[in-house]
Amino acid sequence: MRRRRFSREAEVDPFYDMLFNMLIAFVFCFIIALLAMNPKALKAGDIPSKAEYIINVSWPDMNPNDIDTWVQDPAANLVWFRAREAGLMHLDRDDRGLTNDVIVINGNQVVNPLNTEVVTIRGIEPGEFTVNVHYYDSKDGQPVEATVSVIKVNPRAEVVFYGTVSLARKGDEATAARFTVLPDGTVTNVNTLPKTLVQRL
CATH class of the missing domain: 1.20.5 (Single alpha-helices involved in coiled-coils or other helix-helix interfaces)
Structure with missing residues (x-):
């Protein structure tokens, strides 16, 4: 057994x-x-991009003119098309009107009709921010009306500013919005008091 x-x-x-x-x-x-x-x-060192505020500047579809966005932070850093990163600010999209908006797909030309520039602020920096729009180049000599929005993203999307700015001719600059960010990320003191940012090129 x-x-x-x-x-x-x-x-x-x-x-x-x-x-x-x-x-x-x-x-x-x-x-x-x-x-x-x-x-x-x-991959070491990969940091996901994160936005606290998004600034959108748009003008009419198919408009050939080039409108630029300039944003200044509380430390006087400037973001614009020749300085796409400054402080916590990033110019994510620089739109030049219809220039470079034509692409070829399967032998056919396709035009992107949208005119939009996007600036993200990827952190909370207490103090005043200024958003200006600049009529950089004109293809038709006509006035352009730009729409500007400032959106606070976290903890939920909240529009803190929405308005329009009229630019009569090439070279014109206008302050679309000024706003103050508090240490907790709250936006206050939103106004449109003029302030020049554009450096003469």
Whole structure:
């Protein structure tokens, strides 16, 4: 009887060894699959972009003229098309009217009709911000009306300013909005008092 029991245990042990080895192989394959599905997670130094405020400047679709956005922060840093990053501010999109808005897809020319510039402020910096629009270049000599919005993104989207600015001719500059950011991120003292930002190029 003892011999029989011993032989049965000897037959069962390799079965458990095989199960254990299969489990190890399965866990190993699972870890490799996770790493393969998200290779970007392994890249050191990747910091996801984050915005606290978004400034949009737009003008009529298909308008050929070039309107530029200038934003100044409380430390007097300026972001504009020749300085796309300054302090916590980033010019994410510089639109030049219809210039460079034509692309070729499958041999056909496609025109992007939208005219929009976007500036993001990627942190809370207490103090006053100024948003100006500048009629940089004219293709038709006509006045342009620009729409400007300032949106506080966190903890939920909130429009803190929305308005329009009329630019009569090339070279005109207008202050669209001035607003003060408090240490907790709250926006106050929104106004349109004129302030010149454009450096004569």
